Amino acid sequence: MSTLLQVQQLSCTAENGLVLFGNVEFVVNEGDVVVVTGKSGSGKSTLLKSLAHFNLYSGHVLYRGRAPTSYGIPEYRTKVAYVPQRPSLLPGTPRSFLRTVSSFKARQKHKGPIVDAPINVAQSWGIDPQLWDREWSNLSGGEVQRISLATGLALNDAEVLLLDEPTSALDRESCLLVERFILDNLKSPETDLKAIVWITHSVEQAERVGTRFLQVSGGSCSEDQSLPV
Numbered sequence: 001m002s003t004l005l006q007v008q009q010l011s012c013t014a015e016n017g018l019v020l021f022g023n024v025e026f027v028v029n030e031g032d033v034v035v036v037t038g039k040s041g042s043g044k045s046t047l048l049k050s051l052a053h054f055n056l057y058s059g060h061v062l063y064r065g066r067a068p069t070s071y072g073i074p075e076y077r078t079k080v081a082y083v084p085q086r087p088s089l090l091p092g093t094p095r096s097f098l099r100t101v102s103s104f105k106a107r108q109k110h111k112g113p114i115v116d117a118p119i120n121v122a123q124s125w126g127i128d129p130q131l132w133d134r135e136w137s138n139l140s141g142g143e144v145q146r147i148s149l150a151t152g153l154a155l156n157d158a159e160v161l162l163l164d165e166p167t168s169a170l171d172r173e174s175c176l177l178v179e180r181f182i183l184d185n186l187k188s189p190e191t192d193l194k195a196i197v198w199i200t201h202s203v204e205q206a207e208r209v210g211t212r213f214l215q216v217s218g219g220s221c222s223e224d225q226s227l228p229v
């Protein structure tokens with residue numbers, strides 16, 4: 001079982017000087033679904049953004065034993081991909097976003113331009129293909145979530161997906177459908193996906209998807225053998 005991410009002495013301070021978490025240490029191994037829980041505002045998104053190298057932090061995040069900068073940050077972010085909680089802040093339409101992402105040089109090194117894969121994945125989750133031409137700001141929260149997630153999954157570049165409350169706006173039926181798809185992708189030898197770090201506020205979801213459990217609380221992040229109650 002190979003280690004994909006090593007997090008060493010990771011610390012992050014908010015703009016007001018509050019230490020969100022300090023000296024966080026954990027590893028993410030192949031096959032893991034690491035569920036991250038904790039109260040609102042405890043620093044879960046900040047932790048994931050640090051893993052994706054979007055935040056200033058101190059300490060080290062190593063991917064396959066090397067620092068993100070050694071890959072080049074765009075390349076690193078195709079391999080350790082963050083799917084944000086609120087992508088609706090993006091300008092334009094999902095289709096224009098897809099075109100932009102598909103043209104990134106870091107992607108093209110690995111595979112050709114994406115064609116219909118994300119649109120097909122999202123359609124299997126009930127997203128009409130016409131919605132890809134609507135402005136992000138005019139889509140519902142659940143539509144935005146499914147489109148963003150379908151893009152992250154169907155690009156099929158990432159070995160580690162960092163999912164920030166990926167189903168929080170979905171009804172139960174859609175949520176279960178999406179969860180099943182993600183877990184099937186993780187197990188499939190035909191995808192590059194090898195591990196997931198997954199923030200959720202749902203205890204039921206954490207139980208369904210998690211293989212390991214991290215809790216962010218009071219400035220630290222600890223691993224529990226089972227789901228914290």
Ligand SMILES: Nc1ncnc2c1ncn2[C@@H]1O[C@H](COP(=O)(O)OP(=O)(O)OP(=O)(O)O)[C@@H](O)[C@H]1O
Pocket residue numbers: 014015016020038039040041042043044045046047
């Ligand atoms: N860009 C920023 N500038 C200043 N403060 C920020 C910024 N981003 C986050 N914070 C603050 O850092 C703290 C942690 O935020 P974060 O989004 O990581 O929490 P969270 O645990 O993911 O919360 P939630 O469960 O509500 O999504 C919060 O108090 C938040 O207001």
